[in-house]
Amino acid sequence: MLGRFKRLWTKNRPYRDDGGELAVPAPVPPVHLRRRVHGAEDRDSFENIGRIVADNLLGYLKVNDNIACFRALDFGVGCGRVLVPLDELCRTNSLSHDRIKWYGSDIDRQAIKWCQRYLAPIGEFVVNNSTPPLPFSDQFFDFIFSISVFTHLPEEMQFAWLAELKRVLKVGGTAVLSTLPLGLVENNLGETHKSRGFYYSSGGKGTKGLPGFYQDSFHTRQYIEREWTRYFSIEDFKARGIADHQDLILCKRIH
Secondary structure (H helix, E strand, C coil): CHHHHHHHHHHCCCECCCCCECCCCCCCCCHHHHHHHHCCCCHHHHHHHHHHHHHHHHCCCCCCCCCCCEEEEEECCCCCCCHHHHHHHHHHCCCCHHHEEEEEEECCHHHHHHHHHHCCCCEEEEECCCCCCCCCCCCCEEEEEECCCCCCCCHHHHHHHHHHHHHHEEEEEEEEEEECEHHHCHHHCCHHHHHHCEEEECCCCCCCCCCCCCCEEEECHHHHHHHHHHCCEEEEEEEEEECCCEEEEEEECCC
């Protein structure tokens, strides 16, 4: 039945009187994939947070009119919680949607398999390993966003992926990344972590279905402005700019 729905969704999309496509609701991911991404099973909160985050990102998505095909990557796409509503927002806001080519990557093979099967009308989806490289050429993307990924990586893996995202981002391109503020756990930390501005909590139970290293990481703005500038120019830092919970970092590749 789901396979049949996919074919109908792909080939029989409705059209407006002026010939343009109408948005068609995407299939809902299964419970275990929603829980893995969202930490809860209910559909309403899963979709609501996805829409909020997509709205947070929309203002940073600047499609260059001189680019025939604007390539955008959701690094850590999961089962499309953010990508699906962002695609819908671009359609409804007339944001040159016909020139945006979406891509998604993730270490979660089950989630990527689901995206490939049911979200193919939106974009292309690939599995990435826990360490670089990504299966894309240098300077492939105009825009990258990554929500709730750098919130879970140990420090050296974080640096490896920052370098890799720089590699696949065009010079002049932008990336929106999210982190968890160190203030959430600061009262439980020693002076070393406080002064350094980064803490990776390795003692948790992790997330079922994901690798053991996928724990919780916390950053200060000072740490990001000190360490991340080895890879990107930090254009903006918006505290709690993602769903009023995670910090939003706007990065730009300048060389």
